[in-house]
Amino acid sequence: MPSTALNTPNSFIDCAWLLAAPGSQPAQANARIHLAGALINAVEPLAATPAGPRKLVMPALVNAHDHTRTFRSATLGAFGMPLETWLPFFGTVLPSADPYLCAATSLARSARNGVTNLMVHYTRVQGGMNYLDEALSVARAARDVGVHIGFAVAMRDRHGIGLCDDNTVLTALRPSLRQAVSARLSVRPLQPAEHLAVVDALAQALQSEPDLAEYVTVQYGPTGVQWCSSPLLEAVALAAHDTGRPVHMHLLETRYQRDWADQAFPKGIVNHLDAIGLLGPQLTLAHCTGASPCTADIMASRCCRCSGCPAAWQVFFGPRSPASPCRARAAAHRVHA
Ligand SMILES: [Zn+2]
Numbered sequence: 497m498p499s500t501a502l503n504t505p506n507s508f509i510d511c512a513w514l515l516a517a518p519g520s521q522p523a524q525a526n527a528r529i530h531l532a533g534a535l536i537n538a539v540e541p542l543a544a545t546p547a548g549p550r551k552l553v554m555p556a557l558v559n560a561h562d563h564t565r566t567f568r569s570a571t572l573g574a575f576g577m578p579l580e581t582w583l584p585f586f587g588t589v590l591p592s593a594d595p596y597l598c599a600a601t602s603l604a605r606s607a608r609n610g611v612t613n614l615m616v617h618y619t620r621v622q623g624g625m626n627y628l629d630e631a632l633s634v635a636r637a638a639r640d641v642g643v644h645i646g647f648a649v650a651m652r653d654r655h656g657i658g659l660c661d662d663n664t665v666l667t668a669l670r671p672s673l674r675q676a677v678s679a680r681l682s683v684r685p686l687q688p689a690e691h692l693a694v695v696d697a698l699a700q701a702l703q704s705e706p707d708l709a710e711y712v713t714v715q716y717g718p719t720g721v722q723w724c725s726s727p728l729l730e731a732v733a734l735a736a737h738d739t740g741r742p743v744h745m746h747l748l749e750t751r752y753q754r755d756w757a758d759q760a761f762p763k764g765i766v767n768h769l770d771a772i773g774l775l776g777p778q779l780t781l782a783h784c785t786g787a788s789p790c791t792a793d794i795m796a797s798r799c800c801r802c803s804g805c806p807a808a809w810q811v812f813f814g815p816r817s818p819a820s821p822c823r824a825r826a827a828a829h830r831v832h833a
Contacts, residue, residue, distance in 0.1 A: 560803035648717025656683035688731035754786030
């Protein structure tokens, strides 16, 4: 019998090391994985190391926070630079492109690196078609590449230019610049109900295309507390409770966001999320770079998840960055980080 023909019924894979459940089970030496079609039927130990090249077998990787960007920050010469210096350029300098091709190239790049499950926080709309058609294009790209995605519908209703009201920033600019900056960056806020309706409509559209739906989990994607008003976050919390859909959001990615949060929420930003009912197992918070041990404790006690990013951590702290308090608290509370 061939040992690598994954699509052959009743084939098997022999490996020198098996990481069946990394992080919770130790590596297992010398194992045979029995396959039934594309599914694992059984795993049995082998008495000796299999002949031939030594194989390490492990589950495919998961990317818990991604934006399916064809062009990455490094494309703008912004690798390792603070978020605030390059984020506006993604929406204003880089031209829009076909959303299917953007998503397909990004997802295929992930698949080539061993990632088969990704969280797509869809913050950059390419435009040129209505939102539902664009989101379905991303779903088609996921299906065609063969990866499963969480698709979080990005929501933002304030602070388009800086970490305060858009008019405050515009007033501080030279009058000759105001109109151009406002046209490119100011937020055109929708009502919370309009944001939620997009999520419902996407879920409904996917229901009528089952071959796409099996690749996509629809989620709420408020972009971050500094970019979402309290009424919007409260509406998301309520909708997530009613529908059971997950919520994916950035939190405390940069020093400036931390400074803003300390001023805006003297009792703590996660206490604010807790008070409006958003903090819980349905919530994943991306980065949490500026989370204090106390913040991480509250997150862990509510069983919400943190998807950390070593690159953001290094931008915040430099190359000798300390260990993430979220990771330590996750270990203590047995939740995912
Ligand atoms: Zn992000």
